Amino acid sequence: MKELKKKGNDYLVELIGDENKFLDYFIDSIYFIDNETIMREFDVINENIKKEEINIVRRTKSKVVYVEKLEDGSFSKKLSDEKRITKLSDENKLFIRENDDFIRIKFDSTGNYNLVKKIKTEFGIDLSKDYKNYTIAHLSDKPSTPLKHSLANIVLIPTFLNKFLDNRGIVLGTLNINVLKVVKAMIFYKFGEPDMYDTINAKYELNENEIKFITDFDFEKLNFLKRP
Numbered sequence: 001m002k003e004l005k006k007k008g009n010d011y012l013v014e015l016i017g018d019e020n021k022f023l024d025y026f027i028d029s030i031y032f033i034d035n036e037t038i039m040r041e042f043d044v045i046n047e048n049i050k051k052e053e054i055n056i057v058r059r060t061k062s063k064v065v066y067v068e069k070l071e072d073g074s075f076s077k078k079l080s081d082e083k084r085i086t087k088l089s090d091e092n093k094l095f096i097r098e099n100d101d102f103i104r105i106k107f108d109s110t111g112n113y114n115l116v117k118k119i120k121t122e123f124g125i126d127l128s129k130d131y132k133n134y135t136i137a138h139l140s141d142k143p144s145t146p147l148k149h150s151l152a153n154i155v156l157i158p159t160f161l162n163k164f165l166d167n168r169g170i171v172l173g174t175l176n177i178n179v180l181k182v183v184k185a186m187i188f189y190k191f192g193e194p195d196m197y198d199t200i201n202a203k204y205e206l207n208e209n210e211i212k213f214i215t216d217f218d219f220e221k222l223n224f225l226k227r228p
Contacts, residue, residue: 009163009170019172023213026164026179027186031156031223035191037122038152045146052104054092055146056114059107064144065097075102098145108149112136118151124228125156135162139184155183156225176209185210190219 005011016022048055066079068088075095079085088094089107096103108114115136116127125131137157143149157165164170169180181204188200201211 007173012160013172019175019177023172023175023177023179023182026161027183027217028221028223029158029161030183031225032187032190033151033154034224038150041118041151042147045150049101049103049146052102054104054106056108057096057105057146057149058111058138058143059089060142060144062142064142067095067097067102068093069095069102096145103146105146114149115151115154119156119225122151122227123225125225127156133159135159137162137165139165139180139187141167152187155187175213176207177213178210181206182210182214185214186217186219186222189214190222192219 013019013022016025045055047053066085066088067075067077068079069075075097078097079088085094086107089105092104092106094105094107096105119136120126127134127136135157136154138148138154140148140153143153147153155165164179165183166180169178171178185200185204185206188196197215200206206214
């Protein structure tokens with residue numbers, strides 16, 4: 001009789017072979033967004049912020065300051081009434097305060113509807129119809145700001161692998177590599193700007209094994225969503 005494994009995910013790792021083979025398989029199963037699309041979206045978001053036009057975000061409750069713009073042009077204190085917040089979003093009158101910026105936002109109707117729409121528009125991939133059992137994985141939790149709820153913060157992954165990118169990620173014990181941290185860092189490493197690497201490593205608190213895996217990785221092997 002087989003002994004019960006302490007980590008259920010180890011059965012999947014065992015099926016692939018070992019942790020090295022599994023990590024290669026995992027990265028090869030992910031589809032990234034190309035740098036050009038990311039930068040173009042950055043420009044659109046920043047322009048919307050400047051013009052106080054609407055940006056779509058996912059609704060979250062923690063570490064978000066929802067406010068409304070008053071008739072005199074000033075902004076209210078932090079809103080706490082959930083019904084009021086919902087009403088303002090529905091009326092396109094809701095803002096969030098992020099540092100010194102006030103950003104007009106609207107809640108994504110399903111949490112991912114806007115991203116599903118963008119993927120269909122940009123790449124002709126209809127996740128609601130033609131492509132099944134995929135998950136849009138947010139790499140930063142609580143995507144309550146426009147940049148966190150953008151194509152720059154997601155990868156497309158087969159749903160059965162998504163657990164490895166949930167919450168704080170899953171560590172492959174023998175390798176001492178956190179899969180989520182590695183994928184997050186690869187988003188920025190793929191821009192190919194070595195001056196950024198130390199900042200990226202510090203931002204995601206990468207250990208030596210994670211840094212070695214990323215720096216040794218052949219980024220030409222990454223999969224990207226392609227335009228039709």
